[in-house]
Each structure stands twice: as structure tokens, then as C-alpha cells.
Amino acid sequence: MSSSTNDVNVSYLDYKGKHSGLLGWILSVDHKRIGILYLISMMVFFTVGVTFGFLMRLELIAPGRTIVDPQTYNSFFTLHGIIMIFLFIIPGLPAVFGNFFLPIMIGAADVAFPRLNLLSWWLFIIGGLLAIISVFLPGGAPDTGWTFYIPYSVRTTTNVIPALIAAFILGFSSILTGLNFVVTVHRLRAPGMTFFKMPLFIWSLYSTAWIQVLATPIIGITLLLVVAERTLSVGIFDPALGGDPVLFQHLFWIYSHPAVYIMILPAMGVVSEIIPVFSQRTIFGYKFIAFSSLAIAFLGSLVWAHHMFTAGMSGVAMIVFSVLTFLVSIPSAIKVFNWVSTLYKGSILTDPPLLFALGFIFLFSIGGFTGLIQGALSVNLHIHDTSFIVAHFHYVMFGGTGFGIFAAMHYWWPKMFGRMYNKVVAKTGFWVLFVGFNLLYFPMFVMGWLGMPRRYYDYLPEFQIYHMLSTVGSWILITGLLIMFINLFNALKNGKKVTEENIWNGETLEWSTPTPPFLFNFKEAPTVESGPYEYKRNEVSETEVKEEKV
Amino acid sequence: MFNETNYIDSVNNAFTFIVVISAALLIAITIIMLYFVYKYNAKRNKKAVNIEGNMTLEIAWTIIPLFLVAGMFWYGYLGYDALATPPANAYKIKVIGQMWKWNFEYVNGVTTDTLYVPQGKPIQLDITSLDVSHSFYMPHFRFKSDALPNKNNMLWFQSDETGVYDIACAEYCGLNHWNMYTKVHIVPQPVFDEWLSNKKALKDGGTVPVVDSNTVKKDTIAAPADTAKKSDGNKKK
Numbered sequence: 001m002s003s004s005t006n007d008v009n010v011s012y013l014d015y016k017g018k019h020s021g022l023l024g025w026i027l028s029v030d031h032k033r034i035g036i037l038y039l040i041s042m043m044v045f046f047t048v049g050v051t052f053g054f055l056m057r058l059e060l061i062a063p064g065r066t067i068v069d070p071q072t073y074n075s076f077f078t079l080h081g082i083i084m085i086f087l088f089i090i091p092g093l094p095a096v097f098g099n100f101f102l103p104i105m106i107g108a109a110d111v112a113f114p115r116l117n118l119l120s121w122w123l124f125i126i127g128g129l130l131a132i133i134s135v136f137l138p139g140g141a142p143d144t145g146w147t148f149y150i151p152y153s154v155r156t157t158t159n160v161i162p163a164l165i166a167a168f169i170l171g172f173s174s175i176l177t178g179l180n181f182v183v184t185v186h187r188l189r190a191p192g193m194t195f196f197k198m199p200l201f202i203w204s205l206y207s208t209a210w211i212q213v214l215a216t217p218i219i220g221i222t223l224l225l226v227v228a229e230r231t232l233s234v235g236i237f238d239p240a241l242g243g244d245p246v247l248f249q250h251l252f253w254i255y256s257h258p259a260v261y262i263m264i265l266p267a268m269g270v271v272s273e274i275i276p277v278f279s280q281r282t283i284f285g286y287k288f289i290a291f292s293s294l295a296i297a298f299l300g301s302l303v304w305a306h307h308m309f310t311a312g313m314s315g316v317a318m319i320v321f322s323v324l325t326f327l328v329s330i331p332s333a334i335k336v337f338n339w340v341s342t343l344y345k346g347s348i349l350t351d352p353p354l355l356f357a358l359g360f361i362f363l364f365s366i367g368g369f370t371g372l373i374q375g376a377l378s379v380n381l382h383i384h385d386t387s388f389i390v391a392h393f394h395y396v397m398f399g400g401t402g403f404g405i406f407a408a409m410h411y412w413w414p415k416m417f418g419r420m421y422n423k424v425v426a427k428t429g430f431w432v433l434f435v436g437f438n439l440l441y442f443p444m445f446v447m448g449w450l451g452m453p454r455r456y457y458d459y460l461p462e463f464q465i466y467h468m469l470s471t472v473g474s475w476i477l478i479t480g481l482l483i484m485f486i487n488l489f490n491a492l493k494n495g496k497k498v499t500e501e502n503i504w505n506g507e508t509l510e511w512s513t514p515t516p517p518f519l520f521n522f523k524e525a526p527t528v529e530s531g532p533y534e535y536k537r538n539e540v541s542e543t544e545v546k547e548e549k550v
Numbered sequence: 551m552f553n554e555t556n557y558i559d560s561v562n563n564a565f566t567f568i569v570v571i572s573a574a575l576l577i578a579i580t581i582i583m584l585y586f587v588y589k590y591n592a593k594r595n596k597k598a599v600n601i602e603g604n605m606t607l608e609i610a611w612t613i614i615p616l617f618l619v620a621g622m623f624w625y626g627y628l629g630y631d632a633l634a635t636p637p638a639n640a641y642k643i644k645v646i647g648q649m650w651k652w653n654f655e656y657v658n659g660v661t662t663d664t665l666y667v668p669q670g671k672p673i674q675l676d677i678t679s680l681d682v683s684h685s686f687y688m689p690h691f692r693f694k695s696d697a698l699p700n701k702n703n704m705l706w707f708q709s710d711e712t713g714v715y716d717i718a719c720a721e722y723c724g725l726n727h728w729n730m731y732t733k734v735h736i737v738p739q740p741v742f743d744e745w746l747s748n749k750k751a752l753k754d755g756g757t758v759p760v761v762d763s764n765t766v767k768k769d770t771i772a773a774p775a776d777t778a779k780k781s782d783g784n785k786k787k
Contacts, residue, residue: 070725145722151699152682152724239700245683246698279590281598288608310685310720311696312703315634322626326619330612337611338603340579343586347598350587358587362580369572376568376622378561378629382692385685385720449565451689453720456728460716538600 009523011418011516029114032517035100036416037121038091043485045087045128050478052080057440057474060467063458070457074143075158077455079135081146082163086170087128089397090259092405093266094212095124095177097412098205102181104510105199107190107528109520112183120176127169134162145455147256150237150248154229161230164223171220174262178212181205190509192528196287199508199532203290204269207297211258211265215301219255222248246311253304261300263397264364265293267404268335271357274411275339276533277506278354279346283533285338292331299328309380318377325375332368336361351504352426356407359434363399367392370445385455388448394441406433406484413488414503418516419495425487433480439473508532557632557707561692564625571618633693636706640674643667647677647684647697650726652717660749665717665734667709668742674706685721688734694720709736 012032019027025037056076059066068076099117103110111117135141142163144153153160185206189198198206226248228234235241237248276283283289305313305321313321339361348354370392374380383389414420443466448454452463459467502511509528513521530536589595643665644655654665667673677686679697686705687694690713695703719730737745 070728074725074727143724149683149722152722155682156724239698244700246701279598280592282600282602284601285603285608288603310694310703312698312701318630319627322623326623329619330615333615334608334612336579337607340583340586341601341604341607343583343590345595345599345601346586346590347592347595348587348590349592358583361583362576365576365579369568369576372572372619372622373565373568376564376626378626378633378692379565379568380626381630381633381694382561382565382689384694385687385722451687451716451718453687453718453728455722458728460731535598535600538598 009518011514012519013417013516015519027118029110029118030519031099031103031110031114031117032416032521034117034121035096035098038095038099038124041121041125041128042088042091042096045083048132049080049083049088050481052076052083054474054478056080057471059457060459061471062468063461063464065458071140071143073457074455075135075141078142078145078163079131082131082142082167084397085146085259085263086167087124087131089263089401090170090174091124091177092263092401093270093408094181094205094208094262095120095173096405097201097270097408098177098181098266100416101412101510102184102202102205103188104513104517104521105202105508106185106188106193107509107522107526108184108188109522109525111180112187113180116176117180120173120180123169123173123176127166127173130162130166130169134159134166137162147252148223148226149252150226150229150243150245151239153226154238161227164227168220168223171216171223174212175216175220178209178216181209182213185209190526190528196290197528197531198290200272200283200286200289200293201266201269201508204265204272204293207293208262208265211262211297211301215255215258215262218251219259222251222255225251246308249308249311250305253307257304257307258297258301260393260396261296263401264404265296267360267364267401267407268293268332270404270408270411271339271360272335273506273508274353274357274407275342276535277411277504278349278351278357279343280349280505280535281342281346281533281538282531282535283338284341284344285334286531286533288334289338292334295331296328299324299331303328306375306380309377310384322375322377322380326372329368329372329375332364336365336368351410352421352423352430353407353411353504355427355430356403356410359430360400360403360407363395363403363437367395367397367400370395383448385453386448387444387452387454390454391441391444391448394444399437399441406430409488411504412510413491414498415510415513415515415517417492417495418498419491420498420503421487421491421495425483429480429484429487431480432483433477436473436476436478436480440470440477441473443467443469443473507534557629558690558692560625560629560632564622564629567625568622571622633705636674636704637672640672640706641668642674642676645675645677645686645697646680647686647719647723647730648680649682649724650719650730652686652719652730652732656746656749658746658750660746660753662749664732666742666745667734667736668739669712669736670708670710671739672706672708674704677703677705682723683721684719684723684730687718687720688715689718690715696721712736712738 012030017024025033059068059073137159140158142160143156143158144160225236229236229238233241235243237243237245239245272289303321303324305317306325309318374383410426447463447466452459498515501515509526646653651663653661653663655661677695677697679699684697685694686697691707693705695705713736715734717732717734719727
């Protein structure tokens with residue numbers, strides 16, 4: 001790398017280092033280029049995941065065989081789950097937008113360990129490819145569901161081992177990213193940026209990073225033990241050898257429930273950025289939103305066994321986990337109330353990022369409220385493992401995190417690429433997506449309550465109407481996705497050029513970097529004096545407003 | 551006294567209680583949100599006002615939801631509590647899941663693939679599995695319990711009405727997971743006793759004294775079907 005400062009004062013997109021062309025990207029240790037690498041790979045995996053989802057819905061449009069046999073269908077939902085969870089939702093915000101914006105938003109030039117950061121991406125790609133390869137190896141695509149429940153995952157003859165090792169490797173990618181973020185937040189904040197002057201997106205990434213570091217090793221070792229069970233028959237989980245399948249369920253959910261918060265917390269962070277910026281005012285209850293992220297990370301680590309209410313746990317365990325599950329809803333509710341209050345007396349611009357953020361609040365609230373329904377013990381025994389659960393987590397993970405990712409894309413796209421998308425098309429895409437989403441997933445609540453179990457290749461005739469509506473919804477949803485992504489990617493070539501630093505009038509540090517940012521982000525290292533959303537220029541007007549009232 | 555109807559009612563009530571509160575809050579949040587977006591739109595409201603927070607509001611929207619979720623927990627707990635302790639005189643039937651069918655084992659050694667239970671009597675189901683994990687699910691009765699190979703799980707119920715309802719598998723168990731449907735028949739005690747003794751006779755290899763198993767099945771279905779409430783569904787074609 002050149003020591004001349006002139007050379008680094010170019011956009012990270014144009015910078016030429018030791019390598020050029022493709023190598024200049026896949027060997028780059030720049031956090032922004034790594035963020036873009038994640039973005040591209042994530043979009044590819046997302047497309048594959050959507051395709052599996054589309055095929056599942058198509059199969060279910062009518063009873064009986066429609067397009068595939070049961071074995072293929074079982075592989076569809078397994079791969080849909082593995083790809084969407086491990087390759088889209090988990091890395092979606094931290095690895096793409098966290099990598100790109102975490103250093104910038106705390107005023108740093110890069111993450112603490114840039115090389116480790118590149119290693120995370122390589123592990124991600126290796127894990128992702130292994131998951132895809134497992135589909136094509138002899139033996140057949142894995143058919144265990146993304147939960148790999150024992151004993152079935154030991155009995156089936158499909159390629160479970162490659163899928164398990166893929167998830168193991170992806171886990172390491174996630175741990176390294178988390179570790180990097182924790183250290184970066186602690187060590188690399190700009191002078192003057194205290195913890196309580198950090199943007200809320202950083203708070204949410206910081207909370208997430210701790211879960212990644214603390215919880216992911218548990219799934220890693222658990223998945224390896226399943227591999228050991230399949231190859232060496234050690235008898236830890238397999239009841240035929242004296243093992244306990246419920247132990248597997250505990251270990252699996254000790255990670256996989258906190259993982260849900262790994263997925264949702266950064267999206268909450270994005271919403272906390274967007275709402276004050278598009279209301280042009282300071283955020284309501286900054287500290288409550290910040291601490292609720294930590295509370296969610298903490299309480300969320302203690303509720304895993306609510307996935308196992310039907311497994312025959314002791315009465316005490318049932319009660320404790322039900323109570324904790326209800327408690328974890330409180331910090332989420334606090335966030336929602338503070339977001340809505342931030343709109344109060346704002347000067348609101350209904351640009352696409354805000355639309356997606358409001359969509360998040362509505363859909364996530366439905367996801368949250370239906371979570372309460374499942375937290376009640378007696379109701380849970382009825383709707384557990386039905387399509388009610390499928391609807392619930394799609395509202396939280398897709399309506400929540402997915403819309404959070406889309407909001408982040410529309411918010412930061414101009415900063416990342418220096419190009420503006422067509423806003424009218426973006427809004428159209430949102431509404432199509434929103435309608436399709438609800439038509440796709442809401443009928444699943446209804447049929448779940450009526451007794452439609454999940455992971456079913458076929459169903460009783462009385463459920464057909466709901467399945468049909470849902471499948472039609474999937475077509476509308478995919479249309480919305482296409483409108484949105486074509487608009488965004490078209491902007492890269494044909495979009496209006498953006499050169500101004502601060503197109504949305506934001507007050508966080510990424511809006512004081514050049515557009516697109518320079519290699520080391522800032523022209524000169526920033527010093528922070530005020531909080532992230534102070535909007536001091538409003539303060540003069542506040543007295544005016546009071547006078548008007550009098 | 552715990553019976554089919556009031557257990558179903560207790561689950562339905564807990565569900566309704568939570569849904570009503572949730573829907574009210576969701577509608578309130580959405581309306582307020584949309585109203586703010588309209589009222590304080592930059593077109594109408596050029597200047598924003600900074601409000602950093604309000605301690606009273608923060609406390610209110612922490613404490614009030616705590617009470618609401620405490621109520622929700624309690625409703626859910628009540629139903630579960632009733633289900634957790636079967637009466638000592640319950641009639642026991644073993645339920646054994648396997649890929650991909652259910653077996654029901656009665657005290658006299660009779661094994662069937664369809665569940666028959668006497669009306670008006672507490673029934674305790676001891677649920678286990680031969681191979682992988684399954685989950686014994688009776689949607690009409692609003693409950694399920696996992697069938698695990700190394701463990702017995704228990705469910706109990708009492709139905710004061712006769713009827714025929716679906717049984718499904720709710721824990722994914724491989725290729726034909728979706729096709730583990732069978733039925734539970736709730737029949738009057740005399741019909742049940744006759745059915746069981748006929749089954750026993752069949753099993754012991756003797757000739758069936760009165761009727762063969764087919765007619766028994768038809769009888770028992772025909773008798774309760776008249777008085778039964780609407781079935782939860784038909785068996786898969």
C-alpha cells in the first residue's frame with residue numbers, strides 16, 4: 001500500500017492497491033469492500049432461498065402431488081431454512097451493513113482486525129458453498145429440517161454431514177465478526193464518542209456481537225457431536241445408544257433462540273437510525289432504546305426451552321420458561337413505543353427508507369404479539385409445530401429483519417455507491433411487497449390455529465383455501481422483491497449520481513464522509529462533541545412553537 | 551371438573567384474551583403511527599420539535615405491559631396445570647409412534663391403529679416412540695405431546711360427548727410425516743367394552759363370537775356419529 005496520503009483520498013470503489021480487478025475485492029481487507037462482498041454473496045444465497053420457498057408454496061397450492069414428490073419437498077424446506085437462516089438473515093445486517101458502517105459511525109478507519117474480517121468472509125463463502133454442494137452429492141439433499149433434530153438426523157441417509165459442517169463453518173464466520181465488532185466498539189471510537197453518544201445501530205450491533213461470541217460456540221460443538229454420532233455412534237444424543245434426544249434440543253435452542261435476536265436486533269438498530277432522520281428530530285428515549293437492546297440480548301439468552309414445551313419438561317421448567325418468554329417481550333415493546341413517539345412533532349419525510357421502517361414496526365408487532373400467544377403454556381400445546389409458528393417467525397424474521405435489511409438498503413445505498421434509485425419505483429415495490437407478504441403469511445396463522453401441522457407435504461381438504469391464498473401471496477411477494485431489487489441494481493448503472501455528503505440530513509458520522517466514502521473513510525479523523533441525533537437547529541424553533549401556542 | 555369441553559374452552563379463552571389485547575394494541579399503535587405521519591408530515595409541519603423523552607411515559611409503558619403479560623401467563627398456566635395432573639382412576643392407553651403410523655396398546659394387550667376411548671371417563675395416554683421423534687397431536691382437543699423413543703410423555707383428557715376426531719403427527723419425522731393421520735373414536739362405555747373384547751378375542755386367535763371386526767367398526771362409528779359434533783375433518787383421500 002502506498003504511503004502517500006493522496007492515494008488513499010479516493011473512493012473505496014476506485015482505490016487500487018496491491019491487487020486489482022476481482023482480486024482487489026476478494027483479497028481486500030477494507031471493511032467497506034468486505035461489506036459489499038457480503039452483500040453480493042448474501043443476495044445470491046437469498047435468491048436461492050426464495051426459489052426454494054417459491055417451489056414449496058407451489059407444491060402446496062393444491063392437495064396431492066403438484067410438482068414434486070415428498071422427499072424433494074422435504075429437502076426444499078430443509079434447504080430453504082438452512083440458507084435463509086445461516087446465509088441470509090444472520091449475516092444480512094451485521095456482516096453487510098455492520099461491516100460497512102460500524103467503523104464509519106464510530107469515527108474509525110476500519111475494524112480492529114481487518115484480516116480476521118476478510119477471513120470471516122472466506123469462511124462464509126466456504127460454508128455457503130458446502131451447503132449448496134450438499135444438495136448435489138450422491139445420497140441426496142439433506143431432509144432433516146434446519147433444526148437437525150435427533151434421532152431423525154442420525155437415521156436419514158441423505159447428506160446431513162456436509163450440511164452440518166457447513167453450519168459449523170458458518171458459525172465460525174459469525175463468531176469472528178462478533179469478536180471483531182466488540183473489540184472495535186471498545187477500542188476504536190473517535191475522540192469524544194462515549195458509549196452514550198454512539199448511534200443506536202452501533203448499540204444493537206454491539207449487543208448482537210456479544211450473543212454471536214457467547215452463543216455460537218454452543219451450536220458449533222453440538223453440530224460436531226451430531227457428526228460424531230453419525231460417524232462414530234458415540235451415544236450422546238441417540239436414544240438407541242443410550243443418548244438423549246432432548247439434550248440435543250436443549251443445546252440446539254441454547255444457540256438458536258439467541259440467534260433469533262442476532263437476527264432481529266440489528267434490524268431494530270436500523271429502524272432506530274431511520275426514524276429520527278426522516279422525522280428530522282432527536283430520538284425519543286435514546287437510553288431506553290439502547291438499554292432495551294442489552295435487555296433483549298440478556299433475556300433472549302434465557303428463553304430457549306419455550307421451543308420445547310411439548311417435549312415433556314418438568315412443570316417448574318415449563319413455568320419458568322413461559323414467564324421469561326413473556327418478560328422478553330417488554331424491551332421489544334419499549335422500543336416500539338419509543339419509535340412511534342419519535343414521529344411525534346417531527347417534520348416527516350415519507351421517503352422509501354421510512355416506509356420500510358414503518359412496515360417493519362407493523363409487521364414486527366404482529367410477529368411479537370403472536371409470540372405472546374405462543375408463550376402461553378396451554379395455547380402453545382395446541383399451536384406448537386403448526387403453521388401458526390411458521391407464520392409467527394416469518395413475521396418476525398422476514399417482516400422484521402427482512403424489511404429491516406430492505407430499509408437499510410434504501411437508506412444507505414446512495415452513500416455506499418454514490419447513486420440514487422428511483423424513489424417512486426421503490427415505494428411501489430414496498431407496497432407490492434407488503435401486500436404479498438401479508439397474503440402469504442397471514443393465512444398460516446388461521447390454518448395453524450385450526451390444526452394444520454408444519455412441514456407437511458400434503459394436507460386435509462379443509463385447509464386448501466388458506467394454502468391457495470398463501471401461494472398466490474408468494475407470487476405477489478416475489479413480484480415486489482423483483483421490483484425492489486431491479487430498481488436498486490439498476491441505480492448502480494443508471495441512477496442519478498450523488499456527490500453530496502448528506503442526502504438525508506442525518507447527523508451520524510457516515511453522513512460526514514465523502515460519497516462514496518474514501519478508503520480510510522474520513523478526510524481527517526473526526527472528533528465527536530454531540531450525540532447522534534441532536535438536531536440542534538430545531539431548538540430555536542421550539543421556543544417559537546411555545547410562543548405560538550400562548 | 552376437568553373435561554373435554556372446559557379444557558378446550560380454557561385454551562380458547564386464553565387465546566381470545568391474548569388476541570383481543572394484542573389486536574387492540576396493534577390497532578392503537580398503527581393508528582397513532584399513521585396519524586403522526588400524516589399530521590407531522592414535512593408538508594404540513596416544516597419545523598420539527600426535539601423531545602428527548604418522558605420518564606412518566608417510559609415507566610407507564612413498561613409497567614402496564616408487565617401487568618398485561620402477567621395476565622396472559624396466568625391464563626396459559628391454568629390450562630396447562632389442569633393437563634399436568636391426571637386423576638388416579640384414569641384409564642391408561644399406551645400410544646406408540648413409529649415411521650409412519652400410530653399404535654395404541656390397551657391394558658389387555660390389544661393393539662390397534664385407531665384410538666377408541668370410552669365416553670365420560672378420564673383417559674391417560676402414555677406416549678412414546680419406536681424410532682425417531684414424533685408428536686401426538688389431537689387438534690380438536692387443543693393439545694399435543696412429543697413421542698420420544700427414550701421417554702414416556704403423558705396427556706390426559708375426558709370427553710363427555712361421543713365423536714370422531716383427527717390425530718396427526720406434529721414433529722417432523724421424515725418421508726411420510728404428513729401422512730400419519732388416524733382417528734380417535736369416543737364411544738359409549740358398552741360399545742367400547744364390546745369393541746375391546748372382540749379385539750381381544752381376535753388377537754387370541756379365536757373366532758369372533760358375535761361380529762367380525764369390520765362390522766364392529768361400522769357399528770361403533772355409526773352409533774356415535776349421529777350424536778357427534780361435526781368431525782374436525784376427513785381422513786386424507
